Amino acid sequence: MKIFQNELTTLIYGEAIKALNESIDDNSVHLIFVDPPYNIGKTFSHFKDKWQSDEAYVQWCYEWIDMCVQKLTKNGSMYLMTSTQAMPYLDLYIRNKMTILSRIVWAYDSSGVQARQYFGSLWEPILFCVKNKNKYTFNKQDILIEAKTGAKRKLIDYRGDKPKPYNTKKVPGNVWDFPRVRYRMDEYEEHPSQKPEALLERIIRASSNQGERILDPFSGTFTTSAVAQKLGRQSIGIECQEEYIKIGLRRLNIL
Ligand SMILES: C[S@@+](CC[C@H](N)C(=O)[O-])C[C@H]1O[C@@H](n2cnc3c(N)ncnc32)[C@H](O)[C@@H]1O
Structure with a gap:
């Protein structure tokens, strides 16, 4: 296992479960984004994303979920x-x-x-989950989007005591439209x-504050760390493939 760091960001070259066990303290991370291999046969550099059975895959997921x-x-x-x-199994x-x-739904x-x-x-x-449903971070003012109905057509809202223009901003619902990363986009890296x-950006703004620590155990091209760094959050990213570690070091300006 090898660790690289700058002021805000820690990048761990190693296996996720081992790194979670050995390098990260319990109760020390405010937000986790997990985007593991999906068991659908993709090739991640030298890693083949295919388990012997669906049961073996979900058992492996249960192990890192607990951690x-x-x-x-x-x-x-x-x-x-x-x-x-x-x-459905992980849910x-x-x-x-x-x-x-x-x-x-990311559509x-x-x-x-x-x-x-x-x-x-x-x-x-x-899935968006919290440890304590009565106290968690949700910075709704930082993720507002333009409302599609009413506000766009400058409609008047007659539901209250006095008519007023519809609110133009709202908290996004649970269907998120973001284009996939494509070749020739500025942010594109060679990764499947x-x-x-x-x-x-939506996740980090909503569920963390500046200076807090974010963890991504399967970092790939280190998108989580890159956005965290831009937004002034600390982050720890773990990845087991050297090819992607090199992308991370460049993307995060760690020398
Ligand atoms: C779905 S990709 C993550 C993509 C990432 N969210 C991004 O934006 O680039 C999953 C990554 O997990 C890595 N990986 C697979 N098994 C791992 C393990 N046991 N420990 C650490 N990384 C692993 C793969 O190499 C792959 O890059």
Whole structure:
């Protein structure tokens, strides 16, 4: 295991479960974003994302979920992704340990070849969970979006005592539209499942404050760390492939 650091960011080259065990204190992280391999046969540099069975995959997920829950502070939040097929298992498992506040759909436009004999998948699930449903960070004023109805057409809202223009801003619902990262986008890196900075920006702004610590155990191209650094948060990112560690070191300006 090797550790690289700058003022705000720690990057760990190593295996996630071992690194979680050995390098991160319990109750020390405010926000966790987990985007693990999905067990759908992708190739991540020298790592093949294919378990012997679905059961083996979810058992492995349960192991790092338990560790992530331990690492979170008592008012911490976790956002967790996996495939649409595996998510029901993780959802059932997590709801005994944390409160799931939102089941988010990350919806995107099509890219590449689409299914023709069935309805192709154009979304991925994200669970938003908190340790304490009565006290957690949710900076709604930092993630407001333009309301589509009413406000756009300058409609008047007659529901209250006095008519007034519709509110133009609202907290996003649980369907999030962000384009996937594509070749030629500024943020593009060579990785098969890089997540968009805009997605991480919403999560980090909503569920953490400046100076707090964010953890991403399967960092890939270190999108979480890059956005955390831009927004003045501390972060710890773990990744087991050297090729992606090199991307992280460059992206985060760690020399
Ligand atoms: C879905 S990708 C994460 C993509 C990332 N969110 C991004 O925006 O680039 C999952 C990553 O986990 C890494 N990985 C797989 N098994 C791992 C393990 N046991 N420990 C640490 N990293 C692992 C893979 O190399 C891959 O880069």
